[in-house]
Amino acid sequence: MAKRYWLMKSEPDVYSIDDLEGDGRTLWDGVRNYSARNNMRAMEVGDLVLYYHSRQDPPGVAGIARVCSAAYPDPTQFDRKSKYFDEKSTEAEPRWWLVDIEFVEKFESGVGLPDIKARPELADMVLVRQSRLSVQAVTEAEFRTVREMAAGH
DNA sequence: GCCAACGTTGGC
DNA sequence: GCCAACGTTGGC
Numbered sequence: 001m002a003k004r005y006w007l008m009k010s011e012p013d014v015y016s017i018d019d020l021e022g023d024g025r026t027l028w029d030g031v032r033n034y035s036a037r038n039n040m041r042a043m044e045v046g047d048l049v050l051y052y053h054s055r056q057d058p059p060g061v062a063g064i065a066r067v068c069s070a071a072y073p074d075p076t077q078f079d080r081k082s083k084y085f086d087e088k089s090t091e092a093e094p095r096w097w098l099v100d101i102e103f104v105e106k107f108e109s110g111v112g113l114p115d116i117k118a119r120p121e122l123a124d125m126v127l128v129r130q131s132r133l134s135v136q137a138v139t140e141a142e143f144r145t146v147r148e149m150a151a152g153h
Numbered sequence: 154g155c156c157a158a159c160g161t162t163g164g165c
Numbered sequence: 166g167c168c169a170a171c172g173t174t175g176g177c
Binding site: 009011054055057058059113131132133134 | 173174175176177
């Protein structure tokens, strides 16, 4: 399977690219949206991820991460003390899946959403068309464009 | 902090 | 299976 590209959102107050850099890798727990889950289940080790900071001014892509595990059940769905606990999920048939991601790169200056929206070749990004989905697929061309924008092109 | 857009739930 | 009500996300 050819390498694929993704975009994952995080509120920097909760878990920023700096947190990821400090930790090296993390499990992307707490996703409770079926589209986002399905995207994570489609991920493979080595896929690259645009790491997006939402709810900051301006929001935008802060850097790059890499998928470093296959999808596996989100442990927080079985944890009664977790706010992500889901009583309808069972170990035999887990509802929620996640992957681990690892830090790759932090952009010197992030690529802001207004700049992304201003690029005609990025007009079809899920980010632009359906802003709420927290784990999105990105095309290789879109990924490359964002990376070039971060490099100042 | 507001509120539009979207996803989910549940009554019928 | 429809759709109103509700909760959440996330740009502004």
